[in-house]
Amino acid sequence: MNKTKNTAIKTYTKKNNEKCYMFKVYCGIDPFTGKEQYTTRRGFKTKKEADLALARIKLEIDKGVFKKRQVETYADIYELWIIQYEKTVEESTFIKTIGIFRNHILPALGAYKIEKINVDICQRHVDEWASKLKKYRMVKAYASKVVNFAIKRGYIGTNPFALVEMAKKLIKVCIDDEDKPENFYTKEQLIEFLRCMEQESNFKAYVLFQLLSYSGMRKGEALALTWKDIDFTNNEIRINKAISRGKNNKLYVKTTKTGIARTIKMDSTTMGILKKWKKQQREDYLLLGFNTLQRNQLVFSNEQNEFLQPTKTRKWLEHVLIKYQLPKITTHGFRHTHCSLLFEANVGIKEVQDRLGHTDVQTTLNIYAHVSDKAKDEAINKLENFMSM
Incomplete structure (x- = not known):
């Protein structure tokens, strides 16, 4: 019996304020990994276009002729990388890593076509992380790991994160007479x-x-x-x-x-x-x-x-x-x-x-x-x- 998943067409807004439509549809179990597979389509100008594309994909899935589109975006590469990464670290480290990607990296880079990511894009997002996060260097390092994985798999030639200029945090001098309390006892x-x-x-x-x-x-x-x-x-x-x-x-x-x-x-x-x-x-x-x-x-x-x-x-x-x-x-x-x-x-x-x-x-x-x-x-x-x- 085929497993069914609720699929809803959603709207989203591009950076240029253009309204577009997208959907994510379940397309079976990967025979190699045993994990559920999904495919995402976005960029439709009208809901009708999205409806037609979704109906076509569902028909192909039902007939057993659907082939998932080749890896295209940073998020696609991440989904492949995270499977391998899980095998190399402690469970607690894996959970923390997923959180870093979910909260910071994927919202910034997930939708980019992997071959379109350049040093300007990387620099802009690293600067954003630096302005908000104390451990922005760690976030940048994790983001770079996925691109290195893409290089090994032949999806991209070089890693633009290697060319990013890292901002130096200025140390603020405290002019208050009282020192910051130390986290230890005498x-x-x-x-x-x-x-x-x-x-x-x-x-x-x-x-x-x-x-x-x-x-x-x-x-x-x-x-x-x-x-x-x-x-x-x-x-x-x-x-x-x-x-x-x-x-x-x-x-x-x-x-x-x-x-x-x-x-x-x-x-x-x-x-x-x-x-x-x-x-x-x-x-x-x-x-x-x-x-x-x-x-x-x-x-x-x-x-x-x-x-x-x-x-x-x-x-x-x-x-x-x-x-x-x-x-x-x-x-x-x-x-x-x-x-x-x-x-x-x-x-x-x-x-x-x-x-x-x-x-x-x-x-x-x-x-x-x-x-x-x-x-x-x-x-x-x-x-x-x-x-x-």
Whole structure:
């Protein structure tokens, strides 16, 4: 039985304000990819023209003689490229990429005939992205990938994106006396935060933020931890996975951000708190009907003993920050805090890099160049002492 799809003729307006008609029609399953195929026709001056073209295509489809038109537009190339791209990246990355194309690239470039795209067209749209988006360079890079794919398939000879001039963003100097708040806590602020968190009735939240503060792991890594990853004998934690959001907004387990597992040493206080939570978790979840002694039991799970929603940590955090009037910080800020305190404790840059799971030491230096005021004071004190010798 042939699958039917509702097909409606729609109007759209060209850039010159000319009104035209278009339609998109279902034309079967691609025997090679197993995916649904559609063909789009646009540019009709009247609805009657569109009606006739649609009727003709439907008749060809019914007779089994319809052949989809050869790839013509940037959007056509994208549909081919995205199938291959999905095979090369994590599911969460694939979802983010689709969003970038849907929101920015396809609205700008989708309708262009692929052979008509030139450097002027690319420059105009890159400039538009630069005026609206912080990560416009990334958008341009993704747009360019599709054109490179078209080159490999012989649809176009060169990539005009390679000739685009990239705008330089001018750094605005802040003349306000107050500096932008840093997204990390000092030693004293962290101690006060954890003291306030401990006073709350949400012991699970307290344990999670204690762990983030003293391990420096990413939130997704913490939420993917199972009890078998925690070695209470040697005070070690194995970090080899993370949770992320994939298709249909579903959470799933993937590798760490860098794809490399690491084992970190932990302080006895945090390990003691984790041990206490393991016991309480068993009691709490028995009442909910779950046995948490299973080998793959999550350290932090929801009331259905499934993945905890990553947005939950922000709600827990905001509650405490507002209630106790504490300096604002994000959940990721506790990773910044851990790094800052490691530097303040004179831990070597290589050790910090390994503990945080950065593949490149420059990442550690670039992202965490902001150290605490105490460390900044010590830097000038060292210079002052040196010059007075």
